[in-house]
Amino acid sequence: MNLQPPPGVSLSEAADFLAKYPQAEAIDVVLTDCHGIGRGKTIRRHELESLYLTGRAMPASLFGQDVAGDDVEASGLVLNDGGSDKRCWPVAGSLGFQPHAGRGQVLVSMYEADGTPFDAEPRHALLRQIARARAAGFDPMGAFELEFYLVDRERDAAGRYQPARYALTGRRPLAHNTMSVDELDEMSPFFDAVYEGARHLDLPLESVISEYAVGQYELTIRYRDFARAADDVIVGKRLIRSVARRFGMEACFMAKPFGRQAGNGMHLHLSLADDAGGNLFADGADGKLSPLMLHAIAGVRDTLGDTMLVLAPFMNSWRRFASTVYSPANDAWGLDNRTTAIRVPETAGKARHFEHRVAGVDANPYLVAAVTLAGALGGIAAKADPGPPNDGRLAGNNLGGRLPRSWLDAIETFERSAFAKEALGARLHRGFTAVKHAEWERLAHEVSDSEWSLYGFVV
Template sequence: MEIASHSGASLAEAQAFLERYPDVQAIDIVLTDCHGIGRGKSIRRHELESLYRSGRAMPSSMFGQDVAGDDVDDSGQVLNDGGGDKRCWPLPGTLGMQPHSQRGQVLVSMYNADGTPFSAEPRHALVRQIDKALAAGYRPQGAFELEFYLIDRERDAHGKHQPARYALSHRRSLNRNTMSVDEIDEMSPFFDAVYEGARHLDVPLEALISEYAVGQYELTIRYRDLLRAADDVIIAKRLVRAVARRFGFEACFMAKPFGQQAGSGMHLHLSLADGTGENLFGDRADGTLSPLMLQAIGGIRHTIAETMLILAPHLNSWRRFASVLYSPASDTWGIENRTVALRVPETPGSARHFEHRVAGVDANPYLVAAVTLAGALKGIEDHLDPGPAAEGNSYGNTRAAHLPRSWLDAIDRLDDSEFVRQVLGESLHQGFVAIKRAEWQRLAIDVSEAEWDLYGFVI
């Protein structure tokens, strides 16, 4: 039976895809969980039109799982309502072909039987904040930057993970080569394949640089509608991982895979436009910064302590803050200053916006965008003053006393936050906290090799 799509997807999109790619025999349908991990299944070609006509049933318990896919009983999503399925619908504009695997791919979103959004899904939390912004006359625009490492499958002589060999020459670099164009050339076969995949998947990948560590790179994504910008991250990360496997190495999106090297962030660039598309964060006629943008920054500074678990959701996320190297664990802001949390790039005039630099690349982009936009809207509603801009190197500043000091502290802060509860909704807030507590407990009882090395036979 055909049902009106709750996601707004059109059967014509599926039919156009099948006509354009007559040789594609399978399509991955991807539902993004609380961690930003894609869960779902691969369907056959003849099932695609059915997906668009009547959706696809999948278990809602996927939103009650930890990163390993294990159920967390206290999440409120495990065997809820007898463990029945909810219906997932394809998201418009996300159906594309993966040339590296010759399979299609489409993102899906989960809905209740009555067509209402499933409350524990992170993407719906972002949609609610965008709807709130639209009701106030603002159209959120954004883009993400993704930092990541390419890792060799072969470990070094000490059994440690190491950067991948170059795709072109198969040499191994031991130098940072920050922003080296030759470094990019050495990896060009890999990145050429990534850009080709992005073209088929309609992800507007733009600049590529060699980052501040051996084997670390950064991809930027074109500025556009904030919801689609978050979708872009999900598609781009899956694309980079899949292509890396086919080149014999792995893509690593941990926030801090190497303790002595730079961490990997996921910087969010954000602005608000009016109904005509004009940037409301653009400079005033006299060249001064937009009061609206300053209020938005004030709102994020006001709420950032409560949202740190969203920005740094895993134990490893907090290792990124142990070294302040381009990883601001603060609520500072400034103009063209990369040592602050909220940076206003030197793009004057109508292109003005700000960059939120705290989130790690391991964070869920839907949740990061949701709490960032919510903080910005609160700042505008309450006319919050961001305070003076930071000058010079702010890494040397003592971490603000109101910010969480640890992962567990961040879990407690988010658990107690009425602001985040309202942004996420009761079900997602409860589930996310429960999952993070279970993950903390799982790692708290594990004894690491580092502990053996430091304490094992000397105390």
């Protein structure tokens, strides 16, 4: 077995952490599965250096589990080799401290016994697409936005979840209060703790707003290297959840937790840089949009139907498209048009980029980033034409045409897709498809309370 760490992994990172945080008696070791859920273990302080020297064994079957952690045998990842472990190594630069918990945290990635990346891991799929981009002379840069609800542990009289009380005053929010600064002040003890944690986790959180629904918020993250941008989502969601628990509330990252309120999106901002860091999507001297960016947009548009399962991976994800005020259910593009799937924000010149608005915050950021970059690179290679921008409001649910119309349709489209198989790799493509089929079948047998109330004693 190869016990040489991957490039960039250095024992000095562990030594520096131990010296800086003598109070850290434990470290959370986090491997991100196909759903974006952290799987792993908590190790003691004295074990940290060995993680950097020899890695840590974990089962590959973690990538063949459904969202509840149950094995899906059809994934081809469960006991296919007798259940042997693979070797996990730290993601360089991801070791940090969680002040609210008093523990450290480090992301890890899985490798085969010979040191090659385990090809069913989503993070490696993204790294392969980044390597493809760099081979073509492009350095991908990006950032995600995180929308979420803060929810009370206490349910209302009807047994429904309800918005969390403000951390400062204890009052319960009753109105949308979209972009209310006073609302942020009332929740400021919570956000102060989140920002403090982000500082120790190298998580570049930026602005926070109260969003379009009662109890909904959005955090933006600074633009940077594409792989780190996806890591930021994993670290950010875990931080927000963990801090929320210590304030007696829960952070909810479902795509559509409340049927009559706004859904939670995870908008992806993407551009390509040259070797010197210059933005290749920057407007031309004549003020016109970059042809390179237009080709990239065309490629993303052309592959959006094939990738809807990645962008909307759960049954609940599809509820977000039922009311599409700011949740585009189409494959259109537009200039500063929030009703289109792909929006070119008004930030012009050197800051020019595009925003992919379809994914819910429940999606795996590595998979979203991988298929978006793969689509963009394909469009660039083909010099594809995105067509004219849509300058009007796209109202209602526009799924159809080139896009799947339901979760099952998306699963079957993804399963047939040569693009998805190529972009993610055959083993990850097969495993993800099987897991989603299993989840669909699991929920197909469940009868909801809504069905009982609507049909139970009437039909």
